[in-house]
Amino acid sequence: MDAILEVKDVSKFYGSFQALKSVNLSLKPNSIMALVGPNGAGKTSLLKSILGLVSFSSGEILINQIDCHDYNSRKSLAYLPEKFIFYDYYTVKGTISFFGQMYGLSGSELSEKIDAISSELGIKDLLNKKLSTCSKGQLQRTGIASVLISDSDTIFLDEPFSGLDPVAIKELKDTLIKYKNKGKTIFINSHILGEIEKFCDEYAIMNHGEIIEVGEFSKFQDGTFEDYFYNKVKANA
Amino acid sequence: MLKTLLINTLLKEARSRSLLFLGIFNIIILLVMVTVVKLLGENTLAQEGLSVVGGGVMGIYFLVINWWITILAYLLGTSAIASDLRSGIVSQLVSFPIPRWQYILVRIVGVWIIVLGFYFVSNFLGGFAFSVITGVEVSFGGAIVAFLINLLPLLAAITLAVFLSLYIQRIFAFVLCSFLSVIVQISTSGITKIGLERALSEFDLYKSIGLFFHFLFPHVSVWSNYASSFIFGSEASFNSMFEVPHLVVITMVWIGLISFIFKKKEL
Numbered sequence: 001m002d003a004i005l006e007v008k009d010v011s012k013f014y015g016s017f018q019a020l021k022s023v024n025l026s027l028k029p030n031s032i033m034a035l036v037g038p039n040g041a042g043k044t045s046l047l048k049s050i051l052g053l054v055s056f057s058s059g060e061i062l063i064n065q066i067d068c069h070d071y072n073s074r075k076s077l078a079y080l081p082e083k084f085i086f087y088d089y090y091t092v093k094g095t096i097s098f099f100g101q102m103y104g105l106s107g108s109e110l111s112e113k114i115d116a117i118s119s120e121l122g123i124k125d126l127l128n129k130k131l132s133t134c135s136k137g138q139l140q141r142t143g144i145a146s147v148l149i150s151d152s153d154t155i156f157l158d159e160p161f162s163g164l165d166p167v168a169i170k171e172l173k174d175t176l177i178k179y180k181n182k183g184k185t186i187f188i189n190s191h192i193l194g195e196i197e198k199f200c201d202e203y204a205i206m207n208h209g210e211i212i213e214v215g216e217f218s219k220f221q222d223g224t225f226e227d228y229f230y231n232k233v234k235a236n237a
Numbered sequence: 238m239l240k241t242l243l244i245n246t247l248l249k250e251a252r253s254r255s256l257l258f259l260g261i262f263n264i265i266i267l268l269v270m271v272t273v274v275k276l277l278g279e280n281t282l283a284q285e286g287l288s289v290v291g292g293g294v295m296g297i298y299f300l301v302i303n304w305w306i307t308i309l310a311y312l313l314g315t316s317a318i319a320s321d322l323r324s325g326i327v328s329q330l331v332s333f334p335i336p337r338w339q340y341i342l343v344r345i346v347g348v349w350i351i352v353l354g355f356y357f358v359s360n361f362l363g364g365f366a367f368s369v370i371t372g373v374e375v376s377f378g379g380a381i382v383a384f385l386i387n388l389l390p391l392l393a394a395i396t397l398a399v400f401l402s403l404y405i406q407r408i409f410a411f412v413l414c415s416f417l418s419v420i421v422q423i424s425t426s427g428i429t430k431i432g433l434e435r436a437l438s439e440f441d442l443y444k445s446i447g448l449f450f451h452f453l454f455p456h457v458s459v460w461s462n463y464a465s466s467f468i469f470g471s472e473a474s475f476n477s478m479f480e481v482p483h484l485v486v487i488t489m490v491w492i493g494l495i496s497f498i499f500k501k502k503e504l
Contacts, residue, residue: 051332054503074334085325087249101241102333 004029004154004185010059012045019045021209032176032186034196037206038233043189047158051079078150082158084143088132092123092142095131099146117145120175136163144172154185161192173199197225205229207236238335239343246347255312256355259305263359267367270294274371291373295364299380299468306356307461310391311414313352314398315407317344328504338496345399349392356384383464393455393488400495422458424450455487456480
């Protein structure tokens with residue numbers, strides 16, 4: 001089966017600093033991949049390159065065989081940034097609705113999806129609340145709902161557990177597994193190794209702008225990935 | 238998708254403090270005008286004289302609106318995209334499956350609609366309210382022509398403000414827009430005075446600077462002055478054979494330039 005995402009020899013410079021060094025990566029359909037690495041490893045630069053938010057110096061990124069600079073490549077993906085920010089005068093419902101409409105939903109289909117996703121993420125009671133009055137966790141869940149309503153095949157989440165309490169983290173993990181079982185492909189950029197190990201299929205360890213290893217979580221027993229990651233990064237320091 | 242983004246732009250800009258401030262200012266001016274005309278009517282003037290004074294006062298009101306509508310276009314233009322960049326919302330918006338130039342265009346058009354809406358309401362609702370309260374018949378002919386003349390120049394003003402706001406802080410972009418507006422007016426009147434042919438043939442540093450501003454920037458003040466002349470029925474020199482195609486072309490060029498720069502921008 002063709003990869004959903006193919007990153008081929010991508011390099012990126014910020015002035016003289018090389019943020020990405022010939023990065024190669026591919027994402028299998030219907031899987032959850034975690035991109036992990038210490039701060040400054042180049043994870044956000046890679047994610048932003050994939051989404052066409054920043055340009056890269058050399059290489060190629062294909063999403064469903066479409067070049068990432070072509071806006072059509074984004075038809076099949078949705079993105080949640082690390083800090084979900086939206087206009088604070090919008091309500092939670094208005095925000096999710098805006099995202100739904102931007103992905104072509106309307107009428108009863110949109111209403112039904114808002115209803116279903118808000119129930120799934122436990123934010124049904126918040127629908128009429130303005131974003132300006134939402135807590136960090138509530139905002140993050142609104143962001144996740146806004147992304148999931150798109151019904152995109154591939155979902156990119158940058159630090160999705162940031163700001164969530166343990167209950168919300170558990171609910172989000174369950175939701176992501178459910179979406180994977182529905183045939184979605186999920187790409188997560190996260191620091192929280194303990195959480196991603198439990199539900200992701202694959203990992204890519206990034207350090208100093210390079211992908212130093214890609215593998216499957218199935219080879220680790222519970223809790224051992226954290227030590228493995230630490231040793232790998234230390235060895236690559 | 239574009240409709241959703243346009244509605245989002247209208248909701249965003251309608252909350253602008255500049256719009257609220259100018260709206261309140263308009264109401265204050267109208268209240269002062271109504272009070273003055275009513276006092277004159279009650280104490281000194283006969284109905285005939287009152288109509289003359291009322292018409293004159295309303296002309297000044299239309300003139301003031303005509304003048305600061307450009308200021309509003311600059312103010313809203315400088316925040317249209319800059320506020321999305323500053324808040325970080327822009328990366329969310331451009332990750333939707335739309336080309337970046339469409340995002341830019343929708344934001345510019347959204348601001349244009351808000352500015353025109355404000356212009357329309359200020360002129361015509363204001364004039365109507367004045368007429369009802371004072372009983373003075375208001376002639377809207379000049380204001381309608383001025384409104385129509387200003388349609389495209391306001392789009393050009395917004396475009397220029399959007400461009401500058403990509404590089405410098407909002408307040409400085411606004412000041413620079415106003416400054417450029419004056420410079421362009423000076424260049425244009427200088428070139429009109431000596432004639433374009435002479436300006437091009439007798440080339441020196443000052444003339445080349447003048448020609449640079451004359452050709453590459455929209456003549457917003459020239460259009461605004463021309464529009465104002467219809468309010469009081471006065472004469473204004475206006476070379477429509479040059480100004481109309483220049484405005485159309487230069488607006489398209491600036492929109493194209495913004496789209497090109499924004500396409501390359503790292504977000």
